[in-house]
């Protein structure tokens with residue numbers, strides 16, 4: 001097992017810069033996600049780690065050693081190709097053995113490795129059964145064991161569970177995270193599903209046009225996005241971002257939002273409030289702010305998304321349960337000052 005680092009790595013295809021001056025350090029044993037929209041450079045990063053592509057500039061390091069000129073085979077990094085489904089005609093044990101048999105690993109070594117993985121994952125008692133006799137959860141666990149039975153320095157997975165249906169996807173990501181933790185192996189994971197990235201990653205990198213816009217734990221990035229792009233990418237519904245024009249964005253929560261002393265109002269061009277941080281209360285004569293109007297109410301069971309029209313903006317609030325919010329009624333909006341995000345003219349987050 002080893003950590004993997006990029007130092008100012010750039011890779012272009014003609015004029016198209018797929019990875020742009022990327023630097024990061026993935027720690028040994030970490031579950032690290034690359035998250036970003038299509039074509040943001042995620043797969044190219046995996047290819048650079050695997051050695052299927054060479055950087056135009058910068059350095060790729062595995063275990064602290066530069067590997068720009070090391071062949072893919074000698075890097076011993078395993079790409080796990082999609083398909084976490086089992087072969088139905090083989091027993092669970094033969095499924096788990098398969099990647100080692102395919103690589104012509106000696107029989108004694110295969111047995112040792114399969115026994116070790118099965119013990120760690122508590123699937124030893126399932127190995128003699130055909131997949132049809134396993135529960136859905138057991139099947140996924142065996143499939144993940146098969147994916148992880150090799151012993152490389154790190155595993156790479158490119159959107160491995162996107163083909164599964166929603167329910168199975170949720171179950172599988174929980175298993176995957178548990179198994180990765182139990183095995184203690186470095187796992188580098190690409191996804192374009194923000195919920196999936198946040199739920200599995202120890203840390204994640206947010207990509208845009210080949211650039212890494214922020215690296216951190218999911219909670220750090222969610223609570224302190226480095227810029228508006230990241231702020232919008234994580235969280236559903238998306239963060240409300242208003243232009244910080246007096247009388248528009250700021251006035252809606254007058255009395256609660258205060259601009260901090262050390263930020264001149266001119267430096268702040270955008271104000272962000274997460275939907276779950278926006279408080280919605282009936283508007284009364286004497287409320288400190290102007291009324292907003294309830295534009296739409298979407299009950300989702302455990303939560304309700306309420307869209308509000310402030311006259312200049314549409315904002316969304318995420319409320320618990322099924323609150324009594326009447327369509328078209330006048331409401332007062334507020335938010336704790338500590339929950340407000342401030343952004344500068346380049347979209348950068350300003351420290352509160």
Ligand SMILES: Nc1ncnc2c1ncn2[C@@H]1O[C@H](COP(=O)(O)OP(=O)(O)OP(=O)(O)O)[C@@H](O)[C@H]1O
Nearest residue numbers: 013016017018037038039040041042043044045192
């Ligand atoms: N072999 C290639 N030849 C030319 N251009 C490429 C090649 N591979 C990737 N690109 C380009 O590099 C950019 C980054 O692509 P990449 O596949 O790394 O993005 P991605 O974030 O993985 O996208 P997706 O989520 O759609 O898989 C894109 O503009 C893509 O068109």
